[in-house]
Amino acid sequence: MCKPGVSDGNGAIPESTTNGFNSFGQDDHGRSYPDSGTNVYCRPQASLSPSPMSLIPSSQPFPGSYNFQFEFGKQPKDTKSTAWTFSDMTNKLYAQKDAMCPVRFRIDCDGVANGLYIRALPIYSRPEHVQDVVKRCPNHIQAPESANIPHREHFIWCENQGARYVTDSSTGRCAVIAPYDAPPAGTSWVTYLFSFKCLNSCVGGPNRREMSIIYTLENSNQEVLGRLSIDLRICACPGERPEIRRR
Amino acid sequence: MCKPGVSDGNGAIPESTTNGFNSFGQDDHGRSYPDSGTNVYCRPQASLSPSPMSLIPSSQPFPGSYNFQFEFGKQPKDTKSTAWTFSDMTNKLYAQKDAMCPVRFRIDCDGVANGLYIRALPIYSRPEHVQDVVKRCPNHIQAPESANIPHREHFIWCENQGARYVTDSSTGRCAVIAPYDAPPAGTSWVTYLFSFKCLNSCVGGPNRREMSIIYTLENSNQEVLGRLSIDLRICACPGERPEIRRR
DNA sequence: GCACAAGTGC
DNA sequence: GCACTTGTGC
Ligand SMILES: [Zn+2]
Ligand SMILES: [Zn+2]
Numbered sequence: 001m002c003k004p005g006v007s008d009g010n011g012a013i014p015e016s017t018t019n020g021f022n023s024f025g026q027d028d029h030g031r032s033y034p035d036s037g038t039n040v041y042c043r044p045q046a047s048l049s050p051s052p053m054s055l056i057p058s059s060q061p062f063p064g065s066y067n068f069q070f071e072f073g074k075q076p077k078d079t080k081s082t083a084w085t086f087s088d089m090t091n092k093l094y095a096q097k098d099a100m101c102p103v104r105f106r107i108d109c110d111g112v113a114n115g116l117y118i119r120a121l122p123i124y125s126r127p128e129h130v131q132d133v134v135k136r137c138p139n140h141i142q143a144p145e146s147a148n149i150p151h152r153e154h155f156i157w158c159e160n161q162g163a164r165y166v167t168d169s170s171t172g173r174c175a176v177i178a179p180y181d182a183p184p185a186g187t188s189w190v191t192y193l194f195s196f197k198c199l200n201s202c203v204g205g206p207n208r209r210e211m212s213i214i215y216t217l218e219n220s221n222q223e224v225l226g227r228l229s230i231d232l233r234i235c236a237c238p239g240e241r242p243e244i245r246r247r
Numbered sequence: 248m249c250k251p252g253v254s255d256g257n258g259a260i261p262e263s264t265t266n267g268f269n270s271f272g273q274d275d276h277g278r279s280y281p282d283s284g285t286n287v288y289c290r291p292q293a294s295l296s297p298s299p300m301s302l303i304p305s306s307q308p309f310p311g312s313y314n315f316q317f318e319f320g321k322q323p324k325d326t327k328s329t330a331w332t333f334s335d336m337t338n339k340l341y342a343q344k345d346a347m348c349p350v351r352f353r354i355d356c357d358g359v360a361n362g363l364y365i366r367a368l369p370i371y372s373r374p375e376h377v378q379d380v381v382k383r384c385p386n387h388i389q390a391p392e393s394a395n396i397p398h399r400e401h402f403i404w405c406e407n408q409g410a411r412y413v414t415d416s417s418t419g420r421c422a423v424i425a426p427y428d429a430p431p432a433g434t435s436w437v438t439y440l441f442s443f444k445c446l447n448s449c450v451g452g453p454n455r456r457e458m459s460i461i462y463t464l465e466n467s468n469q470e471v472l473g474r475l476s477i478d479l480r481i482c483a484c485p486g487e488r489p490e491i492r493r494r
Numbered sequence: 495g496c497a498c499a500a501g502t503g504c
Numbered sequence: 505g506c507a508c509t510t511g512t513g514c
Contacts, residue, residue: 080495138389139451201510203450204386208502208509236511237495327505448500455499455512483501484505495514502509 056130057123057173059214059229066107068217068226073102073191080239087241092231093213094238097199100159104189105180107217107226115220116180120156120194121173125212125231133172136198137205146197151176155205156213159193180217196234206234303377304370304420306461306476313354313363315464315473320349320438327486334488339478340460341485344446347406351436352427354464354473362467363427367403367441368420372459372478380419383445384452393444398423402452403460406440427464443481453481 063069072086072093084095095101105118122134134155135141146152151165154174163178183190194213198205210231217226310316319333319340331342342348352365369381381402382388393399398412401421410425430437441460445452457478464473 138385142385142451199511203501204389240495446501450511487505497512497514499512500510502507504506504508 057121057214058227059123059125059212061227061229064217064224064226066109066217066226068228069106070215070228070230071104071189073104080237082239084238086230090231091229092233094233094235094241095196096236096238097197097234098195099238100193100195102191102193103215104191105215105217106183106188106190107180112182113180116225117177117218117220118180118192119175119177119214119216119218120158121175121214121216122155122196122232123212123214124206124209126210129209132209133174134211135174135205137202137207139204140198140202155197157195157197159195177218196232198234199236200232200234304368304461305474306370306372306459307474308476309474311464311471311473313356313360313464313473315475316353317462317475317477318351318436320351327484329486331485333477337478338476339480341480341482341488342443343483343485344444344481345442346485347440347442349438349440350462351438352462352464353430353435353437354427359429360427363472364424364465364467365427365439366422366424366461366463366465367405368422368461368463369402369443369479370459370461371453371456373457376456379456380421381458382421382452384449384454386451387445387449402444404442404444406442424465443479445481446483447479447481 075085076083078085083099084093084101086093093101107113107116124130124132124134135153136155140146141152151157151174153167154165154176156174156176157163158176158178160178160181163176165174165176167174178192181190200206200211201208210233213230213232215228215230216224218224322332323330325332330346331340331348333340340348354360354363371377371379371381382400383402387393388399398404398421400414401412401423403421403423404410405423405425407425407428410423412421412423414421425439428437447453447458448455457480460477460479462475462477463471465471
């Protein structure tokens, strides 16, 4: 079994968990809601006293000793109606809501990687919103097809066996953790299927705020061994790059 | 005290209640939800077997023996940014969400009208949707300013003293009932303030479906003594008639 | 895949 | 009050 040392990639103390941060939302659920005032859908205001950087999850990528890497599986079609597309140029994933997006990970490992995990955590990438917890909008949480699903409030779902949905009790951040499986014979890449359960535009949820996914490679003590960050846009037409849209 | 006889205006048996109808929604809440399929915001389908007319609330106006009538108070401003405007031409109220709309009612009554009530019930006016219960969208129900408000699921609110929010136990229809007060000295019109707590476009709620308000004059036995119907459109810019909108 | 609808930022 | 954004119907 291979086990390189824990590193943190920021030259600081290794995080014993990815959850060492706080969120400052508009309400108990850290969400922005429509019409806090009369008839105005408003975005959450930046908190008056900005939260210390340490309270915000790090999105600083670092391969770490395991040389943690990702790539995307082949996209279904290359037309404008594709369910998802990843731009290497911008490091941004465009996907429809609920589309299964195959993300492959690999690590440098001579033997069997045991007790390793992939954590997927969504964040708002803009500093004004990064302190807010990414949650689904009430409309989608309450939708019948999410009824009785325990993780229905989670924005990122992972279809892999063994995926575990966690909500940090102090911050309210929702993440999904899947065991890092051994790659199939003949490759070092392991595929994970992620889907995203709100649109970027969902009122009462993401509410048009730009997002990123933070993928961390962790050991069973939740020590971060490597980190990746991917920008994310969930929309009806991921095949249409925003700049191409006709006026 | 004046008390003309109960009439029904349809030449049929008087309704002993406005609630003698059923709703056939998409789910337990009679609502349309986003993405019943993958990534498609869909409207509710018309039920395969159309509901009998008797199960749908009547919106047939009739003044009745009391000569039940309405008019609108003076609108705040006549600019495009008005909070509400009523078109006599089309019998349609255009209003912003949460805007207080003053509706005046009058009845022919020589003495003191006692034990009379005004009921306001919202319906979807198109036959495809009339069987669905009008409720607020989950986003607005869950919004912090609606927390702890018992009638937060109601689409129509009435600000008058004595307003009572009722939900029919068999149909799930939500209505608000206010006592018919004596008009102030010098007029026969009594003013009621109504507000509408979702946009016409609210996903998971009205979801772009056209609506009407049914106002009924009732006695304390919920017998209908008169009925009025007003078409309704709740939107961000009620001052802009839909036809005027620039392309 | 286009044209429309309609809430939002500014 | 305009222009833009972006989900939706067709
Ligand atoms: Zn959503
Ligand atoms: Zn609403």
